Amino acid sequence: MVLDERKYMILKAIIDDYIITAMPVGSRTVSRKKGVGFSPATIRNEMSDLEELGYLAQPHTSAGRVPSDKAYRLYVDSLLNSEELTVEEKKRIEDYIARRSGQVEDVIRAAADILADATQYTSVVVAPRIQSLRIKRVQMVPVDENTALMIVVTSAGIIKDALISIPPDMSSENLYSISEMLTRELKDHTLSEVRQIFARVFRDMSMNRRLLGGVMKVMEEKLVEDAPEDIVIGGTTKLLNYPEYSDIEKAKNFLTLFENKDRLAGMLKRAGGMEITIRIGRENEIEALQNCSLVTATYRVGNNASGTLGVIGPTRMNYRRVVSMMEYMGEVISKMLSGGNE
Amino acid sequence: MVLDERKYMILKAIIDDYIITAMPVGSRTVSRKKGVGFSPATIRNEMSDLEELGYLAQPHTSAGRVPSDKAYRLYVDSLLNSEELTVEEKKRIEDYIARRSGQVEDVIRAAADILADATQYTSVVVAPRIQSLRIKRVQMVPVDENTALMIVVTSAGIIKDALISIPPDMSSENLYSISEMLTRELKDHTLSEVRQIFARVFRDMSMNRRLLGGVMKVMEEKLVEDAPEDIVIGGTTKLLNYPEYSDIEKAKNFLTLFENKDRLAGMLKRAGGMEITIRIGRENEIEALQNCSLVTATYRVGNNASGTLGVIGPTRMNYRRVVSMMEYMGEVISKMLSGGNE
DNA sequence: CGTTAGCACTCACTTAGGTCGAGTGCTAAT
DNA sequence: ATTAGCACTCGACCTAAGTGAGTGCTAACG
Numbered sequence A, B: 001m002v003l004d005e006r007k008y009m010i011l012k013a014i015i016d017d018y019i020i021t022a023m024p025v026g027s028r029t030v031s032r033k034k035g036v037g038f039s040p041a042t043i044r045n046e047m048s049d050l051e052e053l054g055y056l057a058q059p060h061t062s063a064g065r066v067p068s069d070k071a072y073r074l075y076v077d078s079l080l081n082s083e084e085l086t087v088e089e090k091k092r093i094e095d096y097i098a099r100r101s102g103q104v105e106d107v108i109r110a111a112a113d114i115l116a117d118a119t120q121y122t123s124v125v126v127a128p129r130i131q132s133l134r135i136k137r138v139q140m141v142p143v144d145e146n147t148a149l150m151i152v153v154t155s156a157g158i159i160k161d162a163l164i165s166i167p168p169d170m171s172s173e174n175l176y177s178i179s180e181m182l183t184r185e186l187k188d189h190t191l192s193e194v195r196q197i198f199a200r201v202f203r204d205m206s207m208n209r210r211l212l213g214g215v216m217k218v219m220e221e222k223l224v225e226d227a228p229e230d231i232v233i234g235g236t237t238k239l240l241n242y243p244e245y246s247d248i249e250k251a252k253n254f255l256t257l258f259e260n261k262d263r264l265a266g267m268l269k270r271a272g273g274m275e276i277t278i279r280i281g282r283e284n285e286i287e288a289l290q291n292c293s294l295v296t297a298t299y300r301v302g303n304n305a306s307g308t309l310g311v312i313g314p315t316r317m318n319y320r321r322v323v324s325m326m327e328y329m330g331e332v333i334s335k336m337l338s339g340g341n342e
Numbered sequence C: 001c002g003t004t005a006g007c008a009c010t011c012a013c014t015t016a017g018g019t020c021g022a023g024t025g026c027t028a029a030t
Numbered sequence D: 001a002t003t004a005g006c007a008c009t010c011g012a013c014c015t016a017a018g019t020g021a022g023t024g025c026t027a028a029c030g
Helices: A005-021 A027-032 A040-052 A069-079 A087-098 A104-119 A172-186 A191-202 A209-224 A248-257 A261-271 A319-338 B005-021 B027-032 B040-052 B069-079 B087-098 B104-119 B172-186 B191-202 B209-224 B248-257 B261-271 B319-338
Strands: A122-126 A135-144 A147-154 A157-165 A231-234 A276-280 A292-301 A305-314 B122-126 B135-144 B147-154 B157-165 B231-234 B276-280 B292-301 B305-314
Touching (some): A005 A027, A005 A040, A027 A040, A069 A276, A087 A104, A104 A305, A104 A319, A135 A172, A135 B147, A147 B135, A248 B248, A261 A305, A292 A319, B005 B027, B005 B040, B005 B069, B069 B276, B069 B319, B104 B122, B104 B231, B104 B319, B157 B209, B172 B209, B191 B209, B231 B261, B292 B319, B305 B319
Antiparallel strands (some): A122 A305, A147 A157, A276 A292, A292 A305, B122 B231, B122 B305, B135 B147, B147 B157
16 A cells, blocks of 8 residues: 555654654644644544554554654655765764774774764674685794794785694794795685685695694684674664663663674674665564664675674664765775775 | 671671662661571661761661661671682683683683673773783784784783784885894883883884884884773673662663773773772762772783773672682683793 | 660652643534 | 544643651660
């Protein structure tokens, strides 16, 4: 069923109002809005229809109406000719992110902070999945007699380093030359190809079998398999400022969500792929988010890898602003992380 | 004024009860406790005295009494013949921490988690101050044409790495030999001595002036000066489970505290030095903590560096348990971080 | 004289009833 | 089709009364 012009306008007016006030909207309020030339009574009739259609709900009989998830969905699907950001805002974003050295972690962190700050909602940023990044260099640095630090450099910058144990008689020079060899072999391959390459190379290399075995194990565990997702959260407490979270129980539920990053990551990943995704209220699978909306965007690193940006806010969030924000952030981050060294 | 035996016993009984229930304690409740052979009336008289002395307070006339900060202070100062942990608990702590590779960051993180989990309060762990650690090795690894990753290894393990820019014509071998040179020069010196050493070495090394200048700058900025403290928080939302935080405003204040890690770090640092410190209620400088207690402990890394553990809970926290917990944790972490490679 | 029983008193908390007002749905007039 | 009018609903807010845990004081007791 398609809404006629007037119903649509009224619905929009209600949503717009509710987004700001978080209070049920009554017919009088709507009729007073400029551009609406009808009396409260007429509005009431329409509102009644809209309620029947599932776009509005009444918290109780004699209260105004509140938009339903379905209403937001409609709103979002249609009204989103995303509002442009002002030049100042764009500049601010770029500056803030560009100040980072370009190391993945830093950029991610900065992105989360600025997203939370600019939207006043909670933000989540997932680091790019690294399996499909191309290796540029492998280097092991001795730390003490039994341990070395292994660093893998990819096209997107440094991948989180890992400690591995080395045979006690291994010299620093030896380690260096093995690193060189590894770099030679693995260069330009993706991390997910490491296993096959090792299988091939291993045959010729019986001498350093133990060390190389260790290297591969670490790469597999830490880098290839779905390791604990690298995920950063900004503005955790931002949502506490909104009246829908004045209930301590809800707040607790919400905050606890962030202590289990894996679940969060899973959720975001499922949303991934699309350029922009919006999950409104019940559309979220995680219970604690069912009175929130989640907006996600994907950014790319090079040609293969990608990560996810997310903003979590009340269902009555300012979708326009958030979406345009995310679109722009996605661009900037992609440029930042792919740029220069591809 | 020293409390007589009986007053003391009654005060202790009240505190013990209040720690568990978080409700004002009445005379009847106290008199019913085993070991207390007096009628409510007698207790009342004593309680009245204790109130006059500043150890108890009444939320309102016809409520029971609540211990004051002063009472906790007395309690803490005297009753703390710290209760031993059970063998299982000790084992659990050790296991949990020992599973970590020994990299500082991991240990810190693990410590925060287990502290929060075991106490059910919020925990804070500050990484060891690194200025006074001795350098074991300096290594630069090329990342791309213009950038290298600099790694400084100290006696406590790896110190957070930093990106520095390098001249475009610098070869990988060249970088390696410079690293070797740096290691030679800086080995066994503390990070705070770097500046003088550089001043001395610089004269001889006009060729790589720019690179070395960069190295020193990074070391100074990131490693020596009071860089943004490396600090980790565990169980952020734990306190929300206690009734004293059922007020959303207080909760918000409290949680916001953790978004500014520098302030937290400052606070903890000020407490540092002592083996165990306890700040009760108003004794805390930060306003948001004035109805909390903060227990801190210091751990050592090698002979010079040290870091801080902290637990934040309601003033009615279980001091005994927390203190013994922290004492043991301090030991374990010190052993963990100093051990093996000193 | 320290201890205790007794009693009047206080005061937060709960419950019930009462008013207020924003908002509704329906009906009848325009 | 629109709107004015009106009875109705129901949460929010206020007040009053009742309840009970706890107190302080006083007088009696061993």
